[in-house]
Amino acid sequence: MTWSSALKKTARDGLTIERTRLEPLLALRGAAGVAIVVGLLLAFGTPKLAVSSAFGAFAAGVATFQRTWRPRVTLAVVVAVGLGASTFLGYLAAPHHAVFVALLAVWTLLAGMAWAVGPVSGLVATQTIAVMLVTVTLPTSVVGAAHHAALIVFGGLVQALLVVLVPIRRWGRQRDALADALAAEADYARRLRHDPTARFDPQPLMDARDAAELTRRQARYRPGQLAGPRGVAERLRPVLASLADPVLGAPAEGPERDRVRDLLGAAATVLDAVARAIRRGEPVRLPPEAMAVLEVPESGPLLSGPARRSALRLIALLGDVVEASDEPVRTTGPATEQERRDLLRPSVPRLVPVALRAVRREARWSSPIARHAVRVSAVSCAGYLLAAGLPLGHGYWAPMTSVMVMRPDFARTYERGVARFAGTLVGVGVGGVVTAFLHPGVYVSAALAVLCIGLLYLLMRTGYSVTSACIGAYVVFLLGIAGEGWSQTVQARLALTLLGGLLAMAAYAVFPAWETPRLRDRLAGWLRANGEYALAVLAVYARPAERKARRVREALLDSRAARREWEDASARARKEPVRHRGLSRSAERAAEAALATMGRVTMLMEAHLPDRQAAASPGAEEFASALRAALPDAIAAIRERARPDWSGPRRALAEWQRREGDTGVAVRGAELLTDALDELSEGLAAPRRGRAGRGAGRG
Template sequence: MSWLRALKATARSGLTVERRPLEPLVAARAALGLALVVGATLALFGPGAAISSAFGAFQAAIATFQRSWRPRPTLALASGASLAVSTFLGYVTGAGSHPALFLALLAVWTFVSGLAWAAGPTVGIIASSNVAMMLVTVTLPTSVAEAAGHAAMIAVGGLVQAALVVLLPVRRWGAQRDALADALAAEADYARRLRHDPTASFDPVPLMTARSAAAVTPHQARRRPAELHGARGLAERIRPVLASLADPAVGASAEGPARDRVRELLAAAAAVLDAAAHAIRHGEPVDLPSAAVAALRTPDTGTLLSGAPRRAAVRLAALLDDVVETAEPRTETRTETGAEARARPTLLRLTPVVLARMRAELRPDSPVLRHAVRVTAVTAAGYVLGSALPLGHGYWAPMASVMVMRPDFSQTYSRSVARFGGTLVGVALATAVVELADPGVYASAALAVACAFGMYLLMRTGYAASQVCVSAYVVFLLGMGGTAWTQTVFERVVLTLLGGVLAMLAYAVYPAWETPRLRGRLADWLVTDGRYAASVVAHYANPAGPVCADVREALLNTRAARIAWQEALDRATHEPVRHRGLSRAAADDAGHALAQFGRVAMLMEAHLPERGAPPVPAAATLAEALRRSTERGGKAVRERRAPEWDELRETVAACAPLMGDPLLRKGAGLLLDALDDLSESLTPTPAPQPRP
């Protein structure tokens, strides 16, 4: 993609307003917290303290909207406390009297916030927002004592927002319920698609999201509703059973009475899974469709299906019964120990983990380190330029840069365009209101709270829409403190444009393109896929039952690698660079081949032999060949070579006569076919020869 097309695409993305479900109650609660804080501090301490507390409450509420599975009060408290510390240190180091010292602190603080993206987007967003807010709040105090007071007011703003989340709960465990319900609904959709396409693909993202949501702190584990524990694991086990039941390669024939029975079972499974998802999402009893229950319990299954399809049908019915039982809401909560629930460390215990991840990113090829360097340089340059220009409010340039910069190209450029467009509209609207109504202190505070409510309500619909409200919010808030609107319109627009341009130039000068790393991502997926398939095949040589810890771990690793590949491919699509040796068509074909490889391994996992079943010694040899061949293949992919599978082909040919299980024998051939497709997709197409 050329630079012109990339800029057009990112600009269009940044200005797009998406249709998303709104959460008016949550937005109203956040705005109520802001109103309480602003009103109380305005009446007791005056406009200056009110502005500081408003920033604290505003930022704390934003933290509670982030996609995180931690308790919302914890996020609000952490955000308020960190912003309070940032503000106090910023003033003490000389924001007003010693600009050079403050610039040094700003650079260090910004660099750390850039590295914080190593801990995840939630931590990165909160850290970046704290830097942006600090640039404003350090200008409010006039003494160290007053700076301490402003920092205290900021912390109080976070405390109030945390208290409101506790006192006025809106859908307790709502995010976790939605994640688990989405996973079950995705399984239901998968079952329906398998009726018409027996080899349909499945996006593992909902299952991975549900897994992330299932991790709880010790405090959460004592209060989690019982219906949120267990269903996710059952959904994980249902997916390979659905695939093996539908696939003609290992299941029923493509047409005939057996295939009709399979379609009926898949439709019934989809209906049951949808009913369980609805019950979990809303905390209601499961309302099972009678037709689906009858289809699953009819005795025709035993007469129409035999062998592997019959085993899959019986296992599917048992798993669906477990899902329904688990999804039923109960009045009591389940007390869980660390052995029963996925543990999530507390914030204090998470600190050394975050520091370790940040240290791990201190390497030249790290995109997080490049982001930290970029945002630090841009913030420092924006602060110097903003202070040097005769516009006043110079902090708006670095503030805009910090808020729009992200580790990847498309988000940085789209947010830059969105912030400038939103600023123009927001400032124009706020200016019109100020000119026509000339609001006083309390009226300005009320308008600021109204704008904050709009921002909270529209936050998930797009960055441009939320920035309209944020721009108007800042104008009204500063006007409440006595800053005339004429001092905030032209300067804010120009400096916001400057900050956005600096952010875009920084990425162009010092980029962290995803495109050159695509082959590495593909190689990682190949290696993890090979280890997963090897783990599955190895259990045919040493049967341990359908639930195996090593197979589960290998499956999670290959899912993570697949998602990393898909995200990298999506980001690379919008980048104005081209990677030699891996075209978009080749990348799509390679991804399809590896998805097919993983799918075959999943089908084999669905029929792992029970503990005590007769072992297949040849499976151990095949498993080791799979592991070695895919590791060498990953190395070849990184070196821009097409991988070769001669050793694996010889092993499959030698072991096939020794494999008593027909599913294992057929699966080995399908695995080899998928790897051959991968090599074909990565083999360069010879250029056509000119005619003589």
């Protein structure tokens, strides 16, 4: 993709307004928090104190809308403390220009590294930079610094208190995540009726697992309806796929296939009913027609072999998921460590060492997070110094825009840069027109500012341009409380927002962290994860008596995570204005399809794992040994633009087939697995033939 195409695409994406589900009650509660803080300070303080404290309530409210599974009250408190600390330090350093610039450089560097912990941590850290930049315009002294920092914290604590006193749909996000996972399974079952190899996006299952990770306190109060269905949903997916598969399940046509289609349709109906009940917190209501299909028939088309085993397991699992969710919505008792040892989420204090380890892993020059931290630190300081020399006032707007716009990847940085300026142009323009014609007083300006915040919270997920428009109007009315002239506000805001956005975008062009050159590394990581998953499954076939379900489960989770990392990286790379000379777009698609097939075949083999009492399979052990020996060289070959060699696993498979035949599930699965690996080699080698595809690199 050329630079002009990349800029057009990012601009278009940045200005896109998405349709999303609105949450008016949550928006009303967040706006009420800002209104309470501003009203109290106007009544018992001064307009400038009201403006200062509003930042804390506003930022804490924004944090409570982030996509995270931590309690909203925890987010609000953490943001309040972080804003208070940055405000206090900013006040102390503001009288000394050089000291403040040094503090700003260090603080933004640390805030940039916070993205290593996660996107919510990065956003919270970014908010603290914005507040620190605002403080340089206010009076400074140690006492005044403590006073204003306390007001910022007070604003955040008011939002936290409202979350406690006015709870809105408790456990709503967790309910939605679990219901979405079950609904995704239902949709998958319906698509399998017509396409036995339909693709399944594991993201809803990954989200449901993240939602199920609880702190010890949360585990004591989680509704019982959320405690069981997720694990059953995880086991359902391979059973659905194995039942529909024409190789390891029922024949492609005939009475057995008709029976499979009926079972899949009934399973989809049951899963949708359970998802609806969990989302609404009510008992499950099942249609009798679906239940009749799920009964084992006495006559008519009967399944046999692996398809029959899959059908019986499907019926049992559907019964489990209904039983687990069809119960009164009650709180659970305290969970033991053994019951939740892999789903415990660390509390905020215990998150500190986890965060430090994450930052340490990214503290290297090649890391996109580290480069982002250096980039945002340099841009914030340059923007602050440059804006300070302009006769516009409010110089902090330029570096604040840069900080709020910049993200670790190219696409989001440029999308947000365009959206920020366009939204600010609209928001400041509307706010300026209203102020010019109505000349609102202090209390009317405060009411208009709260109205803008309410709209921001309501429309936050529709697009960054909409958010920026609300923020632009909010700033105009907020500064109107302090008596700022609207004309100066509009002109300065637009000019400095443009300056900050251009600095952010130029910084990424000068000091990038492209995703495209790392695509082969992502493919190699996905192959490694898929290989470990296949080896874990084959180990059960080789030695059923030593079956370790946890090892298979962990390998599956790693495979899902690797696939998600590849898909995210590939999506980011498609928007970058650079080429990958060693991986064409066609080779990328072929490799992705082959690795997806490899994961699917392994999942089908997992659906038919033998019992502990089953006989060991020497052929499976030899095939697994050959695959284990070939994986390291294949991974290195992908990174080095060479062709992976799978001759060892192919020879082991031929010997396995000669010894045991090719009718068993394990042998047939291993054959499909080897075919997928050969397709991977063919797909990666195709662009190099005759060097014809060299110029077709992707961007």
